[in-house]
Amino acid sequence: MMSPAEARSIxxxxxxxxxxxxxxxxxxxxxxxxxxxxxxxxxxxRALEAALRGDEERENGEAAPAAFVSSVVAASRRRARALAA
Known part of the structure; x- marks a missing residue:
């Protein structure tokens, strides 16, 4: 299985x-x-980087940037719908 870091690099x-x-x-x-x-x-x-930061923060006992990741995912979905139209 590919890690988020490997996927981000690609x-x-x-x-x-x-x-x-x-x-x-x-x-x-x-x-x-x-x-x-x-x-x-x-x-x-950027979304993969945010996911990586979230993983690191969870490992360190900090809160994940869920709002940021959610906003990136929502923006990418809006963009995909706009491109498909």
Whole structure:
């Protein structure tokens, strides 16, 4: 199973236009280089980072940033609905 840290690394590489497996730059014409897709990938990266911080905070006995994670998830759902329409 993939960890959130590994997933974030892959999503971050895609967001900056790099093939996460080969390290090569993606073609300018690749769908992953389209502005809307890049924004979605950065949003996903931030959500994974928030989840990682939440895991660390729970391990340290601190409250998780549930409101932030919920707002990121809600924003990504709104964005997906808008793109699908």
């Amino acid at each position: 999503v971050e590489a895609l967001a900056i236009g790099v093939d996460p497996l080969s390290g090569e730059l993606l073609s300018q014409h690749a769908v992953l280089r389209q502005p809307e897709v890049v924004r979605a990938l950065f949003l996903a990266s």
